[in-house]
Amino acid sequence: MGASESKPTTRTFVPEVPVQFSQDLIEVLEVIPQSDFTRLQDNALKLESSVEAELERLKSEAHAILSESWSASASIPPAGPESLTSPALLSEIETFKHHLVDRQEMLAKRAEEGKKSGYETPREKLIECLTTNDRRPLVCLDEFKAFKEKLESTIA
Numbered sequence: 005m006g007a008s009e010s011k012p013t014t015r016t017f018v019p020e021v022p023v024q025f026s027q028d029l030i031e032v033l034e035v036i037p038q039s040d041f042t043r044l045q046d047n048a049l050k051l052e053s054s055v056e057a058e059l060e061r062l063k064s065e066a067h068a069i070l071s072e073s074w075s076a077s078a079s080i081p082p083a084g085p086e087s088l089t090s091p092a093l094l095s096e097i098e099t100f101k102h103h104l105v106d107r108q109e110m111l112a113k114r115a116e117e118g119k120k121s122g123y124e125t126p127r128e129k130l131i132e133c134l135t136t137n138d139r140r141p142l143v144c145l146d147e148f149k150a151f152k153e154k155l156e157s158t159i160a
Contacts, residue, residue: 126151 038046130151133144 126154 126147130144130147133147134141137143
């Protein structure tokens with residue numbers, strides 16, 4: 005039951021040949037004030053300073069881009085009452101007004117032509133008949149024939 009040890013033991017290897025360091029190497033190692041901990045701290049500080057320098061560079065680039073966009077937007081004249089009186093804008097407004105008036109006249113003309121053609125009343129009678137007799141559309145056959153005749157006469 006107690007064949008294996010409960011706590012692991014640390015093994016120390018002893019070389020067969022005695023290791024000897026030169027006196028120069030020992031003196032250099034004793035003179036160096038850095039340890040592993042201080043080297044890690046120095047590396048961390050160098051890394052932080054390089055990251056900070058890169059962030060500072062990116063910030064200055066972003067600031068330059070922002071100032072360029074601000075200066076570009078400042079050069080555009082503001083849209084105020086004085087910009088509404090420009091001759092180009094006034095001419096565009098006039099052309100749009102003319103197009104609108106022409107369009108309204110054309111729609112009114114088409115509406116009058118539709119009333120003159122005479123198929124509006126048979127159409128209305130057919131629609132009324134179909135809505136009242138929604139289950140029996142054959143009742144509206146006479147209204148359909150009248151509408152069809154008027155429609156064919158206006159097309160031909």
